[in-house]
Amino acid sequence: MTILVTGATGNIGGQVIQHLVNSGADVRALVRDPSKANFPAGVAVVKGDFLDVDALRTAFDGVSTLFLLNAVAPDEFTQALIALNVAHSAGIERIVYLSVIHPDVYVNVPHFAGKFGVERMIEQMGINATILRPAYFIQNDLTIKDVITGYGVYPMPVGTKGLAMIDVRDIAEIAAIELLRRERAAQPLPTYRINLVGPDTLTGTAIAAIWSDVLGRQINYGGGDTAAFEQNLKQFMPPWMAYDMRIMGERFLTDGMLPEGGDVERLTTLLGRPLRSYRDFASETVAAA
Numbered sequence: 001m002t003i004l005v006t007g008a009t010g011n012i013g014g015q016v017i018q019h020l021v022n023s024g025a026d027v028r029a030l031v032r033d034p035s036k037a038n039f040p041a042g043v044a045v046v047k048g049d050f051l052d053v054d055a056l057r058t059a060f061d062g063v064s065t066l067f068l069l070n071a072v073a074p075d076e077f078t079q080a081l082i083a084l085n086v087a088h089s090a091g092i093e094r095i096v097y098l099s100v101i102h103p104d105v106y107v108n109v110p111h112f113a114g115k116f117g118v119e120r121m122i123e124q125m126g127i128n129a130t131i132l133r134p135a136y137f138i139q140n141d142l143t144i145k146d147v148i149t150g151y152g153v154y155p156m157p158v159g160t161k162g163l164a165m166i167d168v169r170d171i172a173e174i175a176a177i178e179l180l181r182r183e184r185a186a187q188p189l190p191t192y193r194i195n196l197v198g199p200d201t202l203t204g205t206a207i208a209a210i211w212s213d214v215l216g217r218q219i220n221y222g223g224g225d226t227a228a229f230e231q232n233l234k235q236f237m238p239p240w241m242a243y244d245m246r247i248m249g250e251r252f253l254t255d256g257m258l259p260e261g262g263d264v265e266r267l268t269t270l271l272g273r274p275l276r277s278y279r280d281f282a283s284e285t286v287a288a289a
Contacts, residue, residue, distance in 0.1 A: 161256025
């Protein structure tokens with residue numbers, strides 16, 4: 001019984017592997033470049049990517065449970081469909097798929113719409129999967145730390161509806177729990193969805209206030225100028241991705257990322273502890289500076 005982890009060299013994938021290893025699972029990691037792999041002892045490394053069908057067939061051989069994580073890419077949808085088709089052909093009946101919260105609402109945001117299409121495939125083909133739907137990753141804000149501390153502005157267009165931001169460490173731990181639950185079940189479990197949210201739903205102003213408290217000086221919310229947001233992002237990411245993020249920001253403003261009733265309590269029970277908060281993250285970030 002082997003669990004295959006994709007996206008293994010990323011932040012979430014690497015943490016999922018560590019949790020699985022700590023639980024005594026037999027783990028295999030799919031990576032593009034094995035020379036860059038740095039995993040705990042006992043993790044089997046296989047080379048391949050989602051567009052290399054033969055490599056996927058080799059990687060999936062003998063696998064009982066799959067963690068499917070696709071990075072945001074122009075062909076993310078194609079990559080996910082190929083991976084699921086190959087997994088289905090290989091007889092893998094235990095899958096945990098990392099989707100995104102509200103993909104059925106953010107229908108014009110490319111990387112949300114692609115994930116919603118993957119969810120539809122899972123349902124219509126009768127694939128047994130836990131579909132994890134995380135809200136905005138708290139650690140995304142590490143990329144704007146210097147703007148916050150250097151210019152006194154929180155620049156993300158979060159808006160007034162609020163985002164139920166979640167810590168990536170909680171995402172990884174929940175993913176590992178679900179992988180082990182499916183791996184150890186006597187029969188493949190039915191498909192179901194879990195919203196992954198943090199303990200607080202925060203507006204842009206509320207997040208700026210947290211940074212003000214933690215830093216001991218005034219931090220202002222930069223507002224909802226998504227055009228300026230796109231231009232800033234283009235300095236360190238491809239234009240198509242910056243535009244994708246701009247459209248996502250526009251949906252932040254109109255729809256937010258709101259939990260459903262019972263989400264926080266359900267996750268707290270699943271983890272057996274409180275969810276990590278944005279304030280925890282901000283305090284840790286400042287302390288580590």
